[in-house]
Amino acid sequence: MTQIVIAVLANAGGVGKSTLSVHLAYEVSRHKYKVAILDLDPQRSLDVFCGLEAAEAENTTVKVLSKDFKGDWVLASAWNESRIEVCQGHPSLADIANDLVIRKRGEYTLADRLQKYPLSHDLVIIDCPATLGMLNVNALAAATHILVPIQLEMKAISGSAELVEWCINTSEELQLDPKPPILGFVPSMYDEAVAMHRQYYLQLPAIAKQLDIKLYPKIRSSNEFKNASAHGLPLHKYRTKHPACKDFKQIADDVIQLIKNK
Template structure:
């Protein structure tokens, strides 16, 4: 069972959830991890680095196609050259936990992309913000768009850890090697010591009765083992996960005893282990 711990440091585990394809449940994984860590007593910040607002929707901030309540700003403000350190956090699921906040993404990020493209050091923008204005949380989870440039590179440059979700279809399965090659190159380009660590790979939305998906998942597991990367228990296609997202709730609130919740807890525990290691805990 995962252990709890209160926030004591301004050196959080910064996890970017990255993928080179859509439909792999990156936003679903992001907000469910945030909830599980939050209810265990950890301070968690969710950063939506995606213009499409999927994360805001799944966190219950969007009703009838519009933001359900006033927000103090967006992630684009954090990336802006005039940012003054006032992160636009907004609390979510306040009636269940006080420990999870998020920065909402959205259309303003398109302007951020143009700004980053114009600046030779633009990919370092978020990393610079974190260094100049440290965030007193245990975990920062960055939800990236379904592409590898440029916002995911911005997230990678600011991250201590990376999680790679993969949907077991032919396109995504065959693209695994390409995605890992991209990370190898970009991590090398960053020239950081230590470099961002790939905390693991997780197959998502797998259908147990689809033999071809099982074969692709097995091949991805082989790649992970070859690379000495952790291969998390695959997250199945699950109607309750989808229904929870539609209600703006994490699975742990929508259906507490749903067995698939264990998969999120497995990843959460791995992140806690990384946090304890970085802080020298026994």
């Protein structure tokens, strides 16, 4: 059966894509599954979240998407956890994206790499950039499922509906079969003390129902996420008993079920 590949997609920056990617990876790995995180973002925020030194371009996803890739994946262990490995990002991914536009099967490059040179991991998570360009098209073509983090403000919520439409239309244009379903919306950085957050959070169930997409429990806003990432750690390792560690459990449970059913 097909390997589970989850693209974490959003069409705006600062909505919690990397936070979701690394904490989902950690939560799934606690159940003895191997997880690879692929960083397609030129800003390479995963380096910070995973406590990794910046890598040279030839040791990153730039190499994976290059024409001369022969399956020599370079993966860095995250947090000294043998079950979590990262293929790091690099600023020159922006140049690779331009090259993919004119390359034959450019939209399918990542999917082709994962098929021809498969990773041994039970789960692959793709941390995507904030713009719906060629790198995100590659993530969509490679994905078996999609997760969409949503920040609780009007622009982000309306943008999420546009993202759903983009996923549907792009999947059709690429003739993906099957089309990767959206596993769910993930409300992120929720602060109970902010009236706007409470207001928009109340609107999300109706929006998700209209789009026929699952709505996951909110991931709370906490300075401890920032503190943890400043130390290059997931919250689970930085503050083991912090209540926000549980915010990722339902998503992880669903992903683990997908792994078991593959």
